[in-house]
Amino acid sequence: MLHKDYLEKYKKLLFTTLLTQGKLYQHCAEVEKQTQDMFDTLVEKMKTAEGVTEQLKDDNQFEWIQRMNNIQQRAREIVYNEMIHN
Numbered sequence: 001m002l003h004k005d006y007l008e009k010y011k012k013l014l015f016t017t018l019l020t021q022g023k024l025y026q027h028c029a030e031v032e033k034q035t036q037d038m039f040d041t042l043v044e045k046m047k048t049a050e051g052v053t054e055q056l057k058d059d060n061q062f063e064w065i066q067r068m069n070n071i072q073q074r075a076r077e078i079v080y081n082e083m084i085h086n
Contacts, residue, residue, distance in 0.1 A: 002084045003031045035083040042075040 004024065007015040018024040047053075052071065057064040 004028045006084055031083060035079050038083060039075050039079045042078060043071055046071045
């Protein structure tokens, strides 16, 4: 759980408060769900904006893989900065 590790390292008071109230894991689970939803949405929007389609996958699988890896990496970076470190 990246968010838990971040809280423990950089937001000790919030981490301790959530832990003592028994809400730490619920909080982290909610953040993880929001993070996954945001990632999925970003990937779909980027695929559409950049024309990465199933047709491209059929026509040129290597290019499709490269472009999808690039999209996923950028989406991870955005999500990581906005959700995990928030």
